[in-house]
Amino acid sequence: METTAPHISLRLATDDDARTLLRLAALDSAAAPHGSVLVADVDGEIVAAHSLVKSRSIADPFRSTAEVRELLELRARQAA
Numbered sequence: 001m002e003t004t005a006p007h008i009s010l011r012l013a014t015d016d017d018a019r020t021l022l023r024l025a026a027l028d029s030a031a032a033p034h035g036s037v038l039v040a041d042v043d044g045e046i047v048a049a050h051s052l053v054k055s056r057s058i059a060d061p062f063r064s065t066a067e068v069r070e071l072l073e074l075r076a077r078q079a080a
Contacts, residue, residue: 006042008068010075013037013049020046021058028058038076040068050076 013021017039018032024046025032033051040048048059050072057072059065 007044008071009041010038010071011041013039017046021049024049024060025058027060027062030056030058033058038072038079040065040072042068048072052076052079 013033017037021032021037021039033049033056034053036052038050038052039046040050042063047063048057048065048068050057050069055076057069059069
């Protein structure tokens with residue numbers, strides 16, 4: 001049976017994600033997060049990020065990301 005549900009991964013950002021985080025921050029009209037950052041990858045694309053240092057999030061404003069941001073914030077609280 002096929003599913004249409006998106007595949008969501010939460011993980012720590014790596015150095016390879018820096019360019020994507022800069023692009024995401026520009027879309028969100030926000031500063032790019034630095035230090036330890038959790039990212040939400042939906043179907044292979046980073047759509048949101050949450051700074052573990054400053055406890056703030058950025059997200060793609062052209063996508064529905066409210067639930068993904070909630071997941072990032074929950075995971076950040078668990079990791080604290």
